[in-house]
Amino acid sequence: MASLDFLKKQKVFVFDGSMGTMLQTIAMKEFLCPEEFVLINPDLVKNIHSAYINAGSDIIQTNTFGANSYRLKKFGLSNKSYEINSRAVELARSCAKDKVVAASVGPLGDLIEPYGNVSEGEAFEAYFEQAKGLSEVDFINIETIQSFKEAEIIISAFRANYKLPISLSATFQKTAKGYYTIMGHSVQEFVEKAIELDVDIIGTNCGEGFNQAYDIINEIKQLTNLPLLAKPNAGIPVIENDKIIYPETPDKILDVVEKFLLSGVKILGGCCGTTPEHIKSIKKIANKINFS
Amino acid sequence: MRELLVEISNYIISGNYKTIGDKVYLALDSNLTAKEILEGGLMKGMEVVGERFKIGEIFLPEVLMSARAFKSAMSLLEPIFLAAESLKQSRGKILLGTVKNDVHDIGKNLVGIMLKGNGFDVVDIGVDVSIEKFIENIEKENPDIIGLSAMLTTTMLWMKKTVESIREYFPDKLIIIGGAPVNQKFADEIHASGFGKDAIDAVTLCKRLLNIGNNTNL
Structure with a gap:
């Protein structure tokens, strides 16, 4: 496919929910790198992909959020970047069949110069290597972006490899002055940067839940005509009886999902704490809109 | 000498991690003690950074730069403190x-x-x-x-x-x-x-x- 032509086929698209939260819950027992599961327990990764497809995802993404050599190094896997990324694409493709596959690409996990010791060139190398393994997806979903510098490096590293469509998704926090990324970028600055970087889709992910993401998307919408993507968290987790509970449960998000999809968001899924049940909720509303 | 400490403090505030070391050497050469440099320069600067962050005047990138400047200055002072632990008083x-x-x-x-x-x-x-x-x-x-x-x-x-x-x-x-x-x-x-x-x-x-x-x- 390798183009965003698919976006014309439906009014709205359902993305998948969290991969990380589901894997980490299992990895709690023994300490493992979430991305390494594509090598050591591919069936588990496939089961999660399939669960999302069965729940109604039109798009799923690869288990590669932290599959850059800096994050992998923390698990002694820095030389496995290509292997993990390319295997992750194979697994997602084998479950997706005719559905769309996006590549999940997250922050480096270490601070880039001048804030930290990683040079821009080293960061570029890490993403260039990751990009090589992700060549067979339909688009690149760069997510949880906090720093524009990092976004620039990631995008240039991918474009140095190939010209796949790029979605850029930032994470914002609510402050007294409005929504800002941790690195101090406002929503408006983010939109301007995304336009400057000539991305194909713009959005927000993670954060503090569907309601906040809805506010952020509406701000973005005032400033650009780019297709909009949202993958919010299921709220801020609390612990009850030694279990992690996300307050925005699948039944509680129905109203905000409807507002979301009617307000012009093109692609809606979930981030931390969302499950196939959340995706079923989104699918229910998406079907109403797509088939009305 | 006071001016030198103010300068060091300003280097912390502006996150000037590349050249703060020169200023620290200069201060040591001017017979300021490591303790005076730490408290009158570095910590003074960090205090301002904290205040500015709290009121939303600066964001994390500025704090990270100041932290880096602090770290590079401290790397010069730490051996001195290690040699004479009693010089440095800790808040905890x-x-x-x-x-x-x-x-x-x-x-x-x-x-x-x-x-x-x-x-x-x-x-x-x-x-x-x-x-x-x-x-x-x-x-x-x-x-x-x-x-x-x-x-x-x-x-x-x-x-x-x-x-x-x-x-x-x-x-x-x-x-x-x-x-x-x-x-x-x-x-x-x-x-x-x-x-x-x-x-x-x-x-x-x-x-x-x-x-x-x-x-x-x-």
């Missing part, structure tokens, strides 16, 4: 670690630098720290406060277990928590002594817990 010792099954450390490292910048001794025992390792190091270091970091929601459970286990061995120790998924409510639930929403807040929290006023001289 803080032991920091990211809990088991979590390897995130950007936030924890920044908390460490901000605490150092405010006159605390910091012992950082790293990431993926097991309960046993916490207990062992608390015994060895006898810190005034233990700071736990977690980035993943799944490792919040380890935070709870770690707090419970530390309390079993050291019932009176102050334990504070921080990290993306945690908040004050969670800190209350797991009976932590406090929660810091960011590195600046962590400093305020440690000062409050150890009854250190903002204007107290060391």
Whole structure:
């Protein structure tokens, strides 16, 4: 496919929910790198992909959020970047069949110069290597972006490899002055940067839940005509009886999902704490809109 | 000489990590003591950075730059303090670690630098720290406060277990928590002594817990 032509086929698209939260819950027992599961327990990764497809995802993404050599190094896997990324694409493709596959690409996990010791060139190398393994997806979903510098490096590293469509998704926090990324970028600055970087889709992910993401998307919408993507968290987790509970449960998000999809968001899924049940909720509303 | 300390403080505020070392050498050559440079220059600067961050005048990037400048200046002063430990007075010792099954450390490292910048001794025992390792190091270091970091929601459970286990061995120790998924409510639930929403807040929290006023001289 390798183009965003698919976006014309439906009014709205359902993305998948969290991969990380589901894997980490299992990895709690023994300490493992979430991305390494594509090598050591591919069936588990496939089961999660399939669960999302069965729940109604039109798009799923690869288990590669932290599959850059800096994050992998923390698990002694820095030389496995290509292997993990390319295997992750194979697994997602084998479950997706005719559905769309996006590549999940997250922050480096270490601070880039001048804030930290990683040079821009080293960061570029890490993403260039990751990009090589992700060549067979339909688009690149760069997510949880906090720093524009990092976004620039990631995008240039991918474009140095190939010209796949790029979605850029930032994470914002609510402050007294409005929504800002941790690195101090406002929503408006983010939109301007995304336009400057000539991305194909713009959005927000993670954060503090569907309601906040809805506010952020509406701000973005005032400033650009780019297709909009949202993958919010299921709220801020609390612990009850030694279990992690996300307050925005699948039944509680129905109203905000409807507002979301009617307000012009093109692609809606979930981030931390969302499950196939959340995706079923989104699918229910998406079907109403797509088939009305 | 006063001007030199003001300059050093300004280098901290503007995050001038590349040349702050020259100024520190100059200050040492001008017979300022390491203690005077730390307190009158570095810590003064860090205090301003903290205040500006709190009122939203600056954001994390500026704080990171200041932290880096502080770190490079401290790398020159630390050998002097090590040679004569008695020269340096500490506001308290803080032991920091990211809990088991979590390897995130950007936030924890920044908390460490901000605490150092405010006159605390910091012992950082790293990431993926097991309960046993916490207990062992608390015994060895006898810190005034233990700071736990977690980035993943799944490792919040380890935070709870770690707090419970530390309390079993050291019932009176102050334990504070921080990290993306945690908040004050969670800190209350797991009976932590406090929660810091960011590195600046962590400093305020440690000062409050150890009854250190903002204007107290060391």
